[in-house]
Amino acid sequence: MGELPTFLSSGERARLFPVLADTSREGRATSIFLACLANVREFADELLSSVGRGIGITSKVSAYTEICFNNSTGKIKFRPDGLIVVETGRSNWSALIESKIGNAELSRDQIESYLKLARENGINAVITISNQHATSSADHPVKIDGKLLGKAALYHWSWMDILTTADLLLTNGRVQDREQKIMLNEFRRFLSHDSTGVKGFDRMPAEWPKLIADLGTGAQITAQSEILTSVVRAWHLELRDLSLILSRQIGVPVSVKLSKQEARHPEERLKNDCTAFCNSHCLSALLMIPEAAVDIEITVDVRSRTLAAGAKLLAPKDRKSTSARLNWLLRQISEVPAQDAYVRVHWPYRGYTQYPLSELRQTLERVTTEHPDSTPMALEVLTVKRTERRFTQVSNFVEDIERLVPNFYGSVGSKLKAWQPPAPGIRPERNESADVSTEGISEDAEEAVAEFSDPPEDEPSKKKFWF
Template identity: 45%
Template sequence: MIDLPDYVKQGERARLFPVLADTSREGRMASIFLSLLPQIPSLAGAVLNTVGLRVGKRTKIETFTEVVLKDCNDTNNRPDGLLVVSTGKATWSALVEAKIGKSKLDADQVQRYLEMAKANGIDAVLTISNEFVARADHSPVVVPKTLLRKASLYHWSWTWIATQCEILSIQGDVEDKEQAFLLREIIRFLKHSGTGVERFSQMGAGWKDLVQAVTNNGTLKKTAPEVEEGVGCWLEEERDLSLQLSRHVGQPVEAVIERKLRDDPAGRLKAGVAQLVDAQCLTSIYRIPDSAADIEVNADLTRKTLSAGMRMKAPLDKKSTKARVNWLLRMLKDDDPRIIIRAHWPGRAAATQQPLSVLRDTPEVIQTENKDAAPHSFEVLLVESLGKRFAGRRTFIEDVEQVVPDFYDLVGQYLRAWQAPPPRPVKSRSTVDEDAITQETHDAIDEETPEAAAR
């Protein structure tokens, strides 16, 4: 016999090898995942941290499946699992509802589970599916806010769970051999197409019409259904791409969201619609740990281009445009024809840009009309013209997921932000003059091409 919580009439321990009917794919997936949380504390800590829980040495995690609550006889109200986390005197619990494949969460079902949680003193309802959200406390479904006063609602995507597993493996956070073996097996399992774990792979049905509307007359209406659908799909891809980048660099990568919209998914969708209508662009920003700057990704419906770029401050200790450009060029290893350098200037001077390959030979060609001016910042962009592929529901997503990692591999990993040098000690007048001469020599070297400076 197993010790069940008082409010549970029937249930089984979550098993790594569940004995369930072949038709119960969701129950099997939930059981396999839940069974690993007590066995791999690092994994439990990584996922439970997103719902406000800390996993320590004294933490006890219990997971159950085939749960039937004592006051519920309706077979339609049987969640896929129950998660109970105890630390000392404090206990937190959540009903778990899982979907797999193309199955979507049902708002009415989630609402019933929230009511059940409230009635039984359960702290939360946790949903897992292939639907993406920006944060665990956001949900793919809309429920009355009154239901969230006594029980919280959280959501994880299967891809997000798989990403957390891969990051733990890449970083070597699981040292125990048995735990490491289980972690590798769950990664392999979640990657297999037969499990029903799916990534976001295509834009909505109205994407082609949306692109065509911009091509025909260049105007969009906020009320057009394809506009809201297009923005909604872009936000789903944003969440999926942040996970893909996390696996790519082995560190958590997050989408940068404006502060006032972080807790307002509906407001964020509305803001995205306004941007698409006004600028005919879709934009997302990604933050990679310790990188020189955030990566801004832009899909331009007018030009049918995708771009990824980083903007960084120019080295202010170098006086001339040529010296500042060469400082940047020395960090870039590959002259990919898609890479463009854009310089921003003081005052109202318009930005100027040139291909990276051109600047290698003539850095000063990017100079604005004012020959005495020097750029205060640079953008490094990778721009891909998609042509007909832009309007393809699948090809558009394929290209987004190719361009952004390409940019990081070619540019992002090499850039280092400029920092002002520390102040020098105050010296005699003659010493100061000598330092000025030394600085002029360094500036002269910087004005040479990177190849010449290296020689």
């Protein structure tokens, strides 16, 4: 069993089958999770890497519940739900675990108490787990006094983060040991059952219908508006949840495309998107899917109350006419239902024009006569939905987004193929009978110099370059 860490007076190894009261859903879920973390190496490595502590081949992961500490200053009001210890050679890393399940939310006082406890006992981090969502493990859903984040770091996993991690590991066959694979699969089954109390992001904040109403009446919305800030923050959480949903459906990790600055600083991203909304009255994002031809663009136009999912491809350069380039795209989406589907034709220096897919399938004449002196530089296919009253409803809006985007990717995004230039062939003058040795190439160069130096008699002499 091994010894307890020196700073603990008591504690139990996390059990896969904990003996707890029927009412202790939280304690049961935490113990089962920690037992899997300690016994399935790939699972531990994936999750702990998200908090900056990947494990090596020689690392040992231990997990405890019902922990009590030897020493602490002052009276302990709260007790953590668990402890993770990673031993690698002579170095140790540890993290306190605090978890909530169902509708229970994390408490600021409780978290700050654990940060102080961690600091007093040389523990490296506090990790919270709940159904509250965050854009990353470092973006905590509860705002904490920054002075407490010195020696002990604070991280957060949603239960959906944990479930998705387990699902992807199993889907992609990354767990090697048979017994560990069975254990992780049972944990996945346990977490995905309704009775466990795990749920995804399922509603926008109360400010959502208020923002829509204000825009409808022509109210001035500023980037510093508390209503807008609340909505954009919720939009980021919905994007994270949507990424997890798609990850589980496709079997690869889907993520939101962010700049390095925005990925490191969520508040910078929040500020940028609030400013962008004030300019466009739209919420938007790009989802990156490994091996997909293009990113999936999501746009929520609050003023027109429409939802859109789209994908844009560069037009094939080996097709010279507008009709040839459009037919290249139409062949790829020949089985896509025409209802709510549109194609945007992007022109050089002229923006884009948009057409119903049903119209393009019948005739391309309108497009080819639009700009007869130009050819499209990019082609975009999208699905646009107007959801009427559901758009303003905090739960139905989320449901509609989480239905639209996976359906679009399945029917359109996954079918698209990016244009690639053909492989270069052998130049006619350099065929198999040509002399391509250095001497042969030198002779070709000398002949070219002579040709350039002696222009035809009917052509005026041009300025020569002397080497």
